[in-house]
Amino acid sequence: MNIVVVGPGAIGSLWAYHLHLAGHHVSLWHHNPPESGAMSLALQTIAKQTLPAVSFTTNSHDELANADLLLVTVKAWQVETALAPLLAHLHPDTIIVCMQNGMGATDAIFDKIQHYPLILATTTHGALKTDAQQVCHSGLGQTMLGAANLSGEQCTFLAEVFNHALSEVHWVSDIRIPLWNKLAINCVINPLTAIHQCPNGTLDEEPFRPIINALLSEIASVMGAEGLTTSLEELSLRVHQVIVATKANHSSMKQDVAHQRRTEIDFITGYLIQRAQQHRIAVPSNLHLFEQIKQMEQPWIQS
Template identity: 45%
Template structure:
């Protein structure tokens, strides 16, 4: 397949490298100048891929978007006129809320959504360390994408395990719940994920999860609060030595995905007239830090 990976960060580099290894024609869309980019994962030999080639975009069967949520609309709008109306667009990022605006702009394209638990970070640009095997779930956002289940097999061949979900929204909400619990707290306190197992954070985590479960139920994704809390605790344990993406963004004074994580939850809560004070407090605190950083 002809595949364009938009955003060669840690996950984007991982997918681009694995898809190239699997025999696909892969190119990169990035903010880096130059006709090519050399990518590598772990200690494997680098692969050199075309970079910012408009012809590659026009020929793409799949546009794999692995940017931060707040970058998605702007990046796709820049190449909008070159994307064929039948090209599949797969959004693979933390948080929720980008699909609505993307599907309005690309109304004829199959829009797919995904979430992954693969662990990766970049010790240097275009070099990803794959530090944890995970699972990728993808599914359809619009009617056109309902016939694209075969893409799960394509991606699974390159980087297992990838599974098609008939109800991807349920998986995204469960991931959002985990992100709401872990990301803002670790960012505010500048701690690794595992530190959230300490007693001082338990009451806050309980309240966050309670509020998320209430919103999920009103959105049609009923889940037991205890099960959701166990899910959060499991991720904290499995990623104990990791820093969350939001902690890293705050640490390096970069914009965060808070508007697409806690912010998305708050918007849904207001729609259903649900009070979410714990999540609101975290959202406000992160926004204040972002605003201070943008003024410095």
């Protein structure tokens, strides 16, 4: 396939390299492209083996026009700004796959992209950009794909395409389920590690258990109102497993705050709060964390 990866950050670079290895023609679209028109990427594998650098064409309108698939891996708050200028160059049958943390990233631009086959994706693979030209695969995970519109439902073959590049990948009939399950995990780990500037594993300590239980109790209520079957026990187990499995990792929000970058809090806890308000469910613990993160990031967003 002809694939354009929009946003070659850590996850975008990881997928670009693996899709290239799987034999696809991959190019990149970057908000700040190199003058040379190409970007070099090397990969450090899970086994700490460094694979040779590959040169990817960047910001080519010809590549956009010929794209079978647009893989959008920018931050959730960047989706509309990144996608809108590209649409005029795409063929109407180009498949758009959006892979972001949180939920609601495509809402603001949905009217403009609903005529393309649209897929939502979520992944638990860990990736870290060690420098501009190298990405480190820092943790094995799973990727889930699902349709966001009717034409997207014709794209179940993408699970095999993605799985051949970086396993394991599953197509799900209701993408909301894995998206909400990951949102629940992110609502706990991201803001708490960002506020306390700690690795994920710190959250397994006793002082954090009351706040985690309060957060998950609220999240379970909202998920129930959304028609998703879950329980506080299930969510607690899932979050605990992720905290333990990623104990040495630093969450994306923790890193964003440390580097004074805008976070994805609006599409993580903010989305939860929005849905809670629709159902008239109080979520004071989540709201408090949301307000703390918004207050922390306000100075550098304003500047």
